[in-house]
Structures are given as structure tokens and as C-alpha cells.
Amino acid sequence: MEKRKVDLNYMTSSYKGKRALLIGNGINQLDQAQSVSWGDLLDGLKRRFGIKVDLNNPFKPFPLGFEEMLHRKNSNVEFQRELRNLKQAIQDDIQRQLRGKTGYNEYHERIMRLGYSDVLTTNYDYALQKSVMSDFSNQKSRLALNKQETKFSLKRAYELPEIDMRVWHIHGELYDSRNLKDTERYYHQESIMIGYEHYASYLEKIQDNYNGKRNSRRFEHQGLLTRIKQNHPPLYWTDIFFTHHVDIIGQGLDFSENHLWWLLNQRANLMRVQTEASEFKINNEIHFYFPLFPEKELTEGDKLEDIIKERNASDKEKGIGEVLEAFNVEPRPIACGSYEAFYERVIGEVG
Numbered sequence: 001m002e003k004r005k006v007d008l009n010y011m012t013s014s015y016k017g018k019r020a021l022l023i024g025n026g027i028n029q030l031d032q033a034q035s036v037s038w039g040d041l042l043d044g045l046k047r048r049f050g051i052k053v054d055l056n057n058p059f060k061p062f063p064l065g066f067e068e069m070l071h072r073k074n075s076n077v078e079f080q081r082e083l084r085n086l087k088q089a090i091q092d093d094i095q096r097q098l099r100g101k102t103g104y105n106e107y108h109e110r111i112m113r114l115g116y117s118d119v120l121t122t123n124y125d126y127a128l129q130k131s132v133m134s135d136f137s138n139q140k141s142r143l144a145l146n147k148q149e150t151k152f153s154l155k156r157a158y159e160l161p162e163i164d165m166r167v168w169h170i171h172g173e174l175y176d177s178r179n180l181k182d183t184e185r186y187y188h189q190e191s192i193m194i195g196y197e198h199y200a201s202y203l204e205k206i207q208d209n210y211n212g213k214r215n216s217r218r219f220e221h222q223g224l225l226t227r228i229k230q231n232h233p234p235l236y237w238t239d240i241f242f243t244h245h246v247d248i249i250g251q252g253l254d255f256s257e258n259h260l261w262w263l264l265n266q267r268a269n270l271m272r273v274q275t276e277a278s279e280f281k282i283n284n285e286i287h288f289y290f291p292l293f294p295e296k297e298l299t300e301g302d303k304l305e306d307i308i309k310e311r312n313a314s315d316k317e318k319g320i321g322e323v324l325e326a327f328n329v330e331p332r333p334i335a336c337g338s339y340e341a342f343y344e345r346v347i348g349e350v351g
Contacts, residue, residue: 018244020118023111026250028123030339031105042066044093045086049073058312061256063196070195087189091174094125104131107343111249112163114351118244120237122171122251124192129158129167144177151190151198152205154236168237203259206238210266225270229280242267246286247350248329250343253288253320261323268327288324289350290317291342292333 042055042062051069054060060068066086075082104127112119112132121128129136136143145166146155156176157168172191180186193202212223219227220235227239234240241263253260270282321331334349336342 018118019116020120020240020244020246021111021114021116022120022122022246022248022251023128024122024249024251026252026339027105027107027111027343028125028127030107030343040097041090041093042069044097045069045089048089048093049086058316061196061254063194063199063256066195067197083195084187084190087192087194088187090124090192090194091189094174098125102130103127107347110347112165114347116165116247118166118168118234118237118240120168120170120240124169124172124174126174129160132163133160141177141179147176147178149191150176150178150186152202153191153193154205154209154238156191157237168240170237199256199258203262206259206262209236209238238263241286242270242282243284245284248286248288249346249350253324255320264324264327264329271328286329287332288321288329289332289334289342289346291339292335294337 042065045051046053046055046069049069051072053065053069053072055062055065070079070082070086073082073086077085103125108127108131112128119128126136126140133139140158143158143160145157145159149156153168153170153172156170156173157166159166169191171193174192175188176191178186178188180188193199210224212226213221216222219230219232222230224239224242227235228243234243240246255261264286267282267286274281324331334342334345336345
């Protein structure tokens with residue numbers, strides 16, 4: 001068999017010009033009559049199970065807030081079954097909220113028509129796919145690229161051949177495409193990543209995937225750098241952070257997203273040590289788009305808690321921006337007066 005030639009300056013070969021999008025729940029909040037807000041979802045769970053928990057505290061990350069809900073839920077059911085019940089309730093609530101609705105808004109479709117080869121989403125729903133494929137629900141199993149993962153989502157993606165795109169559900173999905181019956185051990189909503197334990201375990205999986213398995217010649221077991229040298233299409237969504245030009249939109253990049261920050265830090269480390277003589281170079285660009293609203297003029301009539309909340313949010317955004325710049329990610333603030341205006345301007349800029 002002829003040995004495959006490898007172009008070590010990989011950004012000039014198979015990955016050249018490839019663009020990817022990382023998108024979060026922000027887009028779902030533009031038209032809540034047709035899509036689901038993450039905050040509303042958690043609040044609905046809180047009311048449904050009568051759980052006393054403060055979800056409005058800006059210093060309480062959602063993953064830990066969910067774990068708090070899990071521990072405060074009054075029940076004698078064992079822990080893992082309780083976790084399963086809450087994840088299935090998430091699916092039930094989203095389906096209930098979307099009953100009789102399209103499940104997506106106009107911005108989902110416009111984003112999907114921008115020519116990205118890969119879209120990474122932290123959302124569990126299928127609004128992105130449905131916005132460009134009316135019969136996605138019926139074709140879902142056929143379009144699934146990987147049906148082996150149960151809890152984690154390193155390869156969880158759907159191929160949309162009509163627009164030459166893959167959509168990766170990097171935080172899991174509402175209902176996976178495996179042909180199985182729910183059992184005590186497996187259930188279709190298991191991949192939904194919401195609690196702190198899941199986040200921590202996921203980061204460990206990502207680190208193992210990055211380093212690869214020793215003494216294994218199987219391509220999927222190689223470390224990330226070895227996989228990149230082979231110039232194959234990305235087998236895992238994590239590879240895309242090192243190969244494609246990435247736009248981040250509608251994703252707050254909260255510091256609780258430890259797996260995303262770890263990948264950005266690893267990429268920055270590689271870029272920092274590479275030289276002109278390096279075997280190959282990490283030279284993709286990552287842009288972080290966020291809305292820059294006019295500063296609110298505070299008056300004597302403003303409540304102290306509102307003033308503190310406004311300043312805390314400002315300090316957090318400033319901190320995120322500073323770390324991103326150090327990690328070779330370019331923050332791109334978009335001056336606007338509303339979230340709708342933000343998406344209009346971003347779509348015009350990246351399209």
C-alpha cells in the first residue's frame with residue numbers, strides 16, 4: 001500500500017479555509033415563542049419538583065446549581081435514578097414548551113446558511129438542524145455519525161449533506177439515536193451535560209483524548225497532534241479548536257465551562273512554544289463575538305442590588321476578555337442596543 005503523503009503545515013492542506021461556529025443558548029432567547037431559554041428550563045424544573053434553590057445568584061454556576069437541585073430534591077430514590085429522572089424531565093419540559101411550535105427562529109436558519117463546515121452547539125435541542133431540514137426528526141437516526149457514546153459527547157454529531165455541514169452536540173442531546181430500550185443502566189437522555197460531576201468527568205475524557213492511548217495504532221486512539229498531522233476530517237469536535245477558524249457566538253464562555261477553557265489554554269500553550277522550525281503550526285484564528293450595550297446611567301432611584309449586579313457583570317466580561325486575549329482568542333465586541341441587533345450585525349460580519 002502506498003504510504004500517504006502528509007503535509008505538515010496542515011493549515012495549507014485539508015483544513016485550509018475551514019470555518020466552524022461554536023454557538024450557545026443565546027440564539028434560543030431571541031424568540032422564546034418558538035424556542036427554549038436555558039434559564040426558563042431550569043426555573044421550570046425548580047417549580048415542577050418544588051425545589052427551593054436560588055438560581056438568580058450570579059456567583060452560582062449553573063452546573064453547581066443543578067447539583068444543588070439534585071441534592072435538595074425531596075425523594076428517597078437513589079442518586080443515579082434521581083439524576084436520570086431530572087434529565088428526562090428536561091426533555092419532557094422542552095418538548096412541552098415546543099408543542100405546536102417550529103422549535104427554531106429565523107436566526108437559527110440564517111446562522112446555518114453562513115457556510116460553516118462544522119457547527120458546535122452546547123444546546124441539547126435540534127433547532128439548528130430543523131431550521132434547514134423540515135424532516136430532520138424522521139431522518140435523525142440516519143444522519144447520526146456516531147451511536148456508540150452514551151454519557152459523553154466527543155463524537156456526537158449529525159451530517160447534513162444538503163448544506164455540507166456537521167452539527168456537533170458537545171453537551172449532549174435530548175434523545176440520542178441509539179436503537180435501545182431504556183434500562184436501569186442506559187437511557188436516551190444520559191448525554192445531557194448539566195451537573196458539575198458530568199463537567200468534571202467530561203474534562204477528564206477530553207484530556208485522555210488529547211493525549212491519546214499509549215501503544216495503540218488505531219487512528220481514533222492517537223493523540224490530537226498525531227491526528228492533526230494525518231489531515232483527516234475531525235473525528236472529535238475538540239480537534240476543531242486547533243484546525244478550523246472558529247467564531248464563538250451566543251456563548252457566554254462562563255468560567256465554569258472548564259473543558260472549553262482547558263482546550264483554549266492547550267491551544268495557547270502550543271502556539272507559544274512553536275517556532276519557525278516547528279514540525280507544523282497551529283495558526284487558526286478564534287473570534288469571540290459578544291454584545292456591547294450602552295452603559296446604563298445609574299441614578300439615585302436604582303436599587304443597590306441592581307447596581308451591584310450591573311458592576312459584577314461588567315467585571316466578569318472584562319475578566320473573560322482579558323484571559324481570552326492572553327489565550328490568542330480575539331474578543332470582538334459588537335456595539336448594539338439589543339440582542340436582535342447583535343445577531344444582525346454578527347451575521348453581516350461573518351457571512
